[in-house]
Amino acid sequence: MSTLKNPSRIYGKVYVLRLGHRVGRDKRITTHVGLVARAFGANGFIIEGICDDSVMSSIAKALSIWGGHMLLDCGVQGLEYVKSWRESGGEVIHLTMYGLPLDDIIDYIRVSPKPKLIIVGAEKVERIYYNVSDYNIAVGHQPHSEVSALAIFLDRLFRGQWTNIEFEGAKLKIIPSIRGKRVVKIEY
């Protein structure tokens, strides 16, 4: 099995911007979006509008225990962030069920060396984000979840290789097992 210490060395850097987080209501979904960003190899996770300590601390805790390096930020102004991302040479990919089919576009996105900002919204995303994004991409044209949409997107982008990422600095590691829970402490 090949290992993939850092997928951004092959595929360029990928960051995830979560729009429209609502404290309380979205706490667990936004946390799961952040955990998917980490587990599937993104380099950063940014929450627009607000800083929700319970979300940030859950993701920081996962990084501390299970390793990996990821930029974490919150409270940014979404539209300014997207515009300055593009002005500094990055590209912006908005995940929406109304967009173009993922499987038709992903090969074009994968070969681009530009840093990628993936936008995932809560229930409604303002129309302006459809216009300022380089790509509006549908992970299927059915309602499901921003958690699953992000996972499938990153899976396709990284050609399934996220399962081989080595998370640096991990304190714990799972040994796959048929029926049990085998977890080992890593000594450095």
Next chain:
Amino acid sequence: MSTLKNPSRIYGKVYVLRLGHRVGRDKRITTHVGLVARAFGANGFIIEGICDDSVMSSIAKALSIWGGHMLLDCGVQGLEYVKSWRESGGEVIHLTMYGLPLDDIIDYIRVSPKPKLIIVGAEKVERIYYNVSDYNIAVGHQPHSEVSALAIFLDRLFRGQWTNIEFEGAKLKIIPSIRGKRVVKIEY
């Protein structure tokens, strides 16, 4: 593009059992699990222990608007449900980060004609479920989400063909678009 009206005709029937749902706290995550089950081609979605009307009505609404047929059930006793599933000739697949790697096992699971019950838990799943399942399967060995784990599992099981499912009885359909939201009403 080939269409896939009913993936269960090729791959056998697949049902999703959600364990440990907590009213309030898990409302949105469980709803997203149910929406993933529908969008990725499962034949049924069952919630253990309790009936949470807000979850059931959200999934029923998606079925009504976007089409498709899916068994919906709730309030079942989890362990009894799993045991009777096996006794009636089905197999049980528990998704857990401690299990065997998905990519090593999925080909064996895919060729089995047995009806499949996929178990997805909330934070802690009782040890007994590890023992009564035919397979404990890890969708990566990092913490992320039951929403993304189920999506990736069904994606692999159906070889990515869930994007071609035709949902019968849909009232609305999305026309993929570069920047807009194009939705057409379907007349029967």
